[in-house]
Amino acid sequence: MRIDGRSAEQLRDVEIKTQFTKHPEGSVLITVGETKVICNASVEERVPPFMRGQNKGWITAEYAMLPRATEQRNIRESSKGKASGRTMEIQRLIGRALRAVIDLDEIGERTIWVDCDVIQADGGTRTASITGAFVAVALACRKLLDEEKITKLPIKHFIAATSVGVSKDGETILDLCYEEDSTAEVDMNIVMTDENEFVELQGTGEEATFSPSQLNDMIQLSQKGIQELFDYQRQAIGDTASLISEAKGE
Amino acid sequence: MRIDGRSAEQLRDVEIKTQFTKHPEGSVLITVGETKVICNASVEERVPPFMRGQNKGWITAEYAMLPRATEQRNIRESSKGKASGRTMEIQRLIGRALRAVIDLDEIGERTIWVDCDVIQADGGTRTASITGAFVAVALACRKLLDEEKITKLPIKHFIAATSVGVSKDGETILDLCYEEDSTAEVDMNIVMTDENEFVELQGTGEEATFSPSQLNDMIQLSQKGIQELFDYQRQAIGDTASLISEAKGE
Amino acid sequence: MRIDGRSAEQLRDVEIKTQFTKHPEGSVLITVGETKVICNASVEERVPPFMRGQNKGWITAEYAMLPRATEQRNIRESSKGKASGRTMEIQRLIGRALRAVIDLDEIGERTIWVDCDVIQADGGTRTASITGAFVAVALACRKLLDEEKITKLPIKHFIAATSVGVSKDGETILDLCYEEDSTAEVDMNIVMTDENEFVELQGTGEEATFSPSQLNDMIQLSQKGIQELFDYQRQAIGDTASLISEAKGE
Amino acid sequence: MRIDGRSAEQLRDVEIKTQFTKHPEGSVLITVGETKVICNASVEERVPPFMRGQNKGWITAEYAMLPRATEQRNIRESSKGKASGRTMEIQRLIGRALRAVIDLDEIGERTIWVDCDVIQADGGTRTASITGAFVAVALACRKLLDEEKITKLPIKHFIAATSVGVSKDGETILDLCYEEDSTAEVDMNIVMTDENEFVELQGTGEEATFSPSQLNDMIQLSQKGIQELFDYQRQAIGDTASLISEAKGE
Amino acid sequence: MRIDGRSAEQLRDVEIKTQFTKHPEGSVLITVGETKVICNASVEERVPPFMRGQNKGWITAEYAMLPRATEQRNIRESSKGKASGRTMEIQRLIGRALRAVIDLDEIGERTIWVDCDVIQADGGTRTASITGAFVAVALACRKLLDEEKITKLPIKHFIAATSVGVSKDGETILDLCYEEDSTAEVDMNIVMTDENEFVELQGTGEEATFSPSQLNDMIQLSQKGIQELFDYQRQAIGDTASLISEAKGE
C-alpha cells in the first residue's frame, strides 16, 4: 500500500473545473490529488515572426509555480531574472505535446498561449499541466468556432499525461505524489492520445537505471491511467467532445 | 449610478477565503468584485543580511499577475527578465504598509515573505493585496504563536486599503473597478489602521489635477470603506482577532 | 530649531541655474540646500511605438544618482544590470507629474526625455528633480517655439514639489534634509500646480502612522513652501513665464 | 537506402580522439558522421554549496555550439545574455546521464565539470556529447586514480547514447543526421548502460504520434547501435576499461 | 588652422576644479575645452575578494556618460542592462593607468573607487578622465595621510593623458575635439608619467593605417601636451604636490 493509501495502479483524485477565471478564452483549474494548476488558454490574433505569412497558427506554453506552491518557498523567477532549466524543459514539453494534436493549419494566423501556473504542488505538475491545458485549449477553440472565426475544431486527438515510476521498493506505481517521486528510482512521464499512441515519453533514472521489462511495465500502467483521464476531460468539455469527434469524421 | 450599479460610496462585494493552499503559514484568496488575489505569507527562519544580529524580524512583499489575469495577456515578467516599474512600486508599497503595523522586534530573527499573486484583475489589485496580505500575515503569526515560537501576537493594528477617485463626471467614488479607474481623473490609494490613522496615502492625477476640497472628500469616503473591510478581516481570522486586541492591551 | 538652524516652515536655499550643459534643449542644475540635481530635457522627433499615429507627444523621465552622490558609495545601476525599485518609483513619479501639466496634444509627435541625475544628495532628491525638471522642460518647449516647431507653449500650469514630514519629536517640518528624513516618523512628497491644485501626493509612515489632522498640517505647510519654489522657477525661465501666461489665456 | 547511403540500422562513422586539448583532466573530440563535439572534463576541488559537507562529489554538464557550427550562423548565447531552453534541456540531460553511472560517493568532495562544445553540427549532437563525455569523465577519473586522490574508479557502468527515429516514409532508422532529423515523424534519444539498462529515454512526436509497436522497434534498433558505441569508447580509454571492470568486481 | 582656431600642437583650455561635490574623499570637475568630467575618488575600507589577506590595496575605475552629454541622447546603460564594450574598454584603461603609478602596498587593505562621469562630451573624454582622476586620487590619498591612516603618499609618479591624431588632411594634431576625432584617419591616446615614461599607448586606424614616422610625430606631440597637463594638476592639488615629491625621495 502506498503513502496515501492508493494501490500501485491507482490515480489520485482528479477534478477539472472550467471557467475558473473570466478573461481567458479557455480557463481551467485542474486538481490531481494535492496538485493544483491553473491552465489558461489565450488567443492572440497574430503569430510569432518566424510563422508569418504561412496561413497557419502556433501554440506555445509557459509554466510557472507560485513561490509558495511548494513546501519550501522558491525564489520568484522574475526576481532571478530568468526561467530555470527545469521550467524551460517543462514549458517546451507542454507546447510540443499540444502541437502534436492541434491542427495548426486550421486555426488561422493566430497564436494560442497556454499558461500553466501551479498554485499548489505535490508531484506530477507537468503531467497535470498537459491534461488541464488540453481542456483549456479545447474550450478556446470552441469559442473560436462559436464566434465563427474557424469552421471546424482543429483538434486531431485528445491528449492526457501522467507519470509512472519504479519505487524504491522496486514496485511499478502510477501517478506519483511528491514524496514518492523524490525517492523513486525511475520516473517516467508519458503523454498519449485517446487512440493509444504516444506523443511524448520521457523516462529518467537519476542515479539509477531501468531494464526493458521495467519499461514495459511502466508503459502498460500509464496507458491504463491515461484512459481514465480522458473521461475527466470529456466530462469537463461537455458537448465540445462530440464536436471533436465530428471534426475527426467519427 | 455606476457602471456596475453601485452607489458612489459603495464597496464591491468582498470575500476573504483562508487556508486557500496548503503549504503557506498563512494562505488567503481575497475577492473584491471581479478582482481575485492569492495572498500567501511564508515564514523563513532567517533574516536578510542587512538585518542580521539585531534580534528582530523582517517583512517583505512580492506582487505579480498571472499573464491572463487581465483582458489582454501580458508578457510574463520572468520572460522579460525583470519586474516592471509598476510591479516594483506595488510590492514596495505592500511591504511598507505591513511593516508599519507589525512589531518587528516581536517576531524574532525571521522573515515573513508575503506573495500577492493576482489571478484575476479588475482594478484595485494593490489595495486588495494589502487587505488580503494583512489576513495572511495575521494567520502566519498566529501559527508561530500556537507553535510557541513567539509569545504574543506582534500585530500593533489592523490595516486595510481601498481606492477612491474622481470620475470623469467629477464624482467622488469609492473602490474603482478597472473601467472606472482607466477613465478617472484622479486615483488615490489609501491604507489605514483600525484606529483611523493613515499608513500610506498616494493620490495621482494622470494628465489632471485635484483640489484640496476634492482631497478631503476622497479621504472621508475612503475612511468609510476601509472600516467595512476591517469587518471582513475580523471574520476571516476568527479568534485571532481577540488575541490581537489582547496583545494591544485592549 | 532644526539641525541646520532652519525654522519648521522654512525651505532650504534654492538655486536654479539654466544652460548648465550645452547639448540638451533644456539644461538645469537645481540646488536645494546640499542636494544638487542636473535636470536635462531632450527633444526627440518621434514618439514610442504605443503613441504612434495619434498626432500627440510624450514625456518620460529617468532618474539616477552618481555612485558617490551619497555619504556611502552606491553600486552603479548599470553594473547591477537594472534600475532599483526606488529608482523606478521615482522616475515614474517625475514623468507622471510632468504629463499632468504639459499639453501632449500641443507638442506634436515628439518625445521629451527628462534626465534627472543627482550629483550630490542630501534628502529631497525626487522633489528637487521635479522642480528642476519643470524648468528644463519649459526651456525645451521655448526652444521648440522659437524654432517655430510648435505655435504656442504647451504648458498648462507650473508645477513644483517639496517634502514635508513629522519629525521624531512630533513636529511638522518642511523640506527635510537627509538626516531629518532618515529619522522622521512620516514623510510626504507633494507636487502642486501654481493654481494650488495637487498633482501627486504621497505620504508614508515607515513603521509609523499619521492622523488626519497631521495630514492637514503637512498639506498646509507644503503649500506655503511650494509657492516659494514657483518664484525661483519664474526667475529661472525669464520671459518664458509670460509666454506661459499668454498661452493659458491669462 | 538513406540520404548518405547508409542502411536503416547503420551508425555513422565514429571517431573518438583523446587528449584533444592540453589543460582538461579529460579531453575528447568525438566525431559522429559530420557532427564534431569537444568534450572536456574538468576536476574542481570543491562541490557546489548544496552538496557541501556530505563527503561526496558532484557532476554537472554544460553544452554549447560555436555560432557557425550549423548551416546558418546562430547568435552567441553570451550575446543573448542567456542559454536557450534547448541548451538547458540538453545540458541537464548530459549531467543526469553521467550522474546515473558515476559513484558520487567515491569521488570525494570534488566537482567534475563536463563541457560539451559542438564545433560542427549535423544532427545527434546531444547523443554524441553523452558518448564523448563518458570517455572524458573516465579519463579524468583515471587521472585522479593515478594521482592517488581516489582509490578506485568511481564508474559503475559505461554509458553511450544514440538517436533513433521514424522517417517520413515510416521507416525506423538509427542515428539520424540533420536532414533526416528535420523531416522525421518521431525522434527518440536513448542513453543505455553496457548492461543493457536504460538511463534515459526521450521520444517525441513533433506534430505526430507513434504507436507502442513503433516504440518497440526503435528501442531494439537503438540497443544494437549503442553496443557498437561501447567498442569505440573501450578503444579510446585503453587500459582504463579493464580498471573499470575490476572496480565493478568483474 | 583648426576648427576651433587652435594651432596643431595646442591643447584646449583646461580647468581642474577640486572639492566639486562634498561626499567623496577626492572630488574633481575637469574641463578640457567643451568636455566636462566629474572625477570622484571614494575610499572603501576593504578590498575585493581576490585581493584579501595580501595586505595591499586596490584601485578600480568606472566610467559613464549622462544620457545627454552628447549631441544625440544615448540610452542609459542601466536601462540597457549592461555597460557597452566602449564603456568597459575605457574604465579598464583608467583603472590600469592609475594602478601603474599608485603603490598598492602603501594604501593598506583599502579600495579606491574612481568614478568618471562625463556631463558634457566633446572628444577626449577618456584622456580627460585619466587626467582628472589622478587629481581626485591624489586628494583622496592626501586625506588618508591627514587622517593618519597611511604614513606616506602612495604615489610613485604623476600621470596625465591626451589624444593625438592624424587629421583627414594628413596633419598631426594634439588634443582632438569631437569633430576632429570623428573625421581623423588615426587616433591615439597616450598616458605618460611626469618622468616621460609611457603608461599606456593606444593607436588606432579605423578604416586607415599609419606609418612608423607618423607614429613618431604623434608621440612627440603628445609628450609636449602632457607636460602642460602636469602643471594644471600641480596647481589643483597645491601642497600635496610637494608631499608627493618628498615621498619619492626627491
Add this chain to the structure above:
Amino acid sequence: MRIDGRSAEQLRDVEIKTQFTKHPEGSVLITVGETKVICNASVEERVPPFMRGQNKGWITAEYAMLPRATEQRNIRESSKGKASGRTMEIQRLIGRALRAVIDLDEIGERTIWVDCDVIQADGGTRTASITGAFVAVALACRKLLDEEKITKLPIKHFIAATSVGVSKDGETILDLCYEEDSTAEVDMNIVMTDENEFVELQGTGEEATFSPSQLNDMIQLSQKGIQELFDYQRQAIGDTASLISEAKGE
C-alpha cells in the same frame, strides 16, 4: 634563453589549417605555440540597421574561450549572462583591425561575421585571432568572388598581429607565451599591414611604465615577427594571395 627555449626575437611555431569546419564560408584553425583558435568567417546577406541603404558592407567580430581553454576552468559567459570587459575589448579590436583593410564598399550589403573561439590558450590569443581571422575572411571573400557575388577581392592589405613585451629581466621579447606574459613588465600588441604600416598598437604597463627607447625596440621586434606571419598566411590562402595582389593593382 626563454622558458620554452626560444631566442628573444623568435616566434613560436605557427600553423594555419584551412577548411577546419564545413559550414563557414571561411574556416581556419590557427596554432601559435600552444595557443589554438578556431577562426570562422560567415557571410550574411544583410547589414546591421545602422548601415542599411548605404550600398556597403560591414565586418564584425566575436571572441570567446572554451571554459577549459585555460589552466583553470572559467565560467561560461552565457552562464554569467554577459561578455566580460576583456572579451569586449578583444572583439572590438579584431573587428576594427579587419575593417581597416577590407574595402567595405566592395563587399555589397553583406555582413562578414568573424568568430574567434579559443580552444586552447597559452598567451597571445588576441593576436593569433587577428592573424587567423584575416585568413578566414580572405577565404570567405574568395568564395564570394568564385560565386560571382562580387567582382574583385575587397582586400586592401594583408594584416597580421603579434605581441612584444619587456620581460621581468628587462629584455625585449617577441610573441609572449602565457607564463612570460603574466610576469612581463610591459605588454604590447601590434597589428600591421604587409606594407609595414600600423593598424593598431596597444602598449600597456600594468603596475609599470616604459621609456620611448623601449617602445622603439618593441616596435622593431614586432615588425620582424609580423613579416614571418604574412608568409604563413600566404601559404594558407594559396592562389587567393595573387588575386589580392591583382586587386591592389600590383
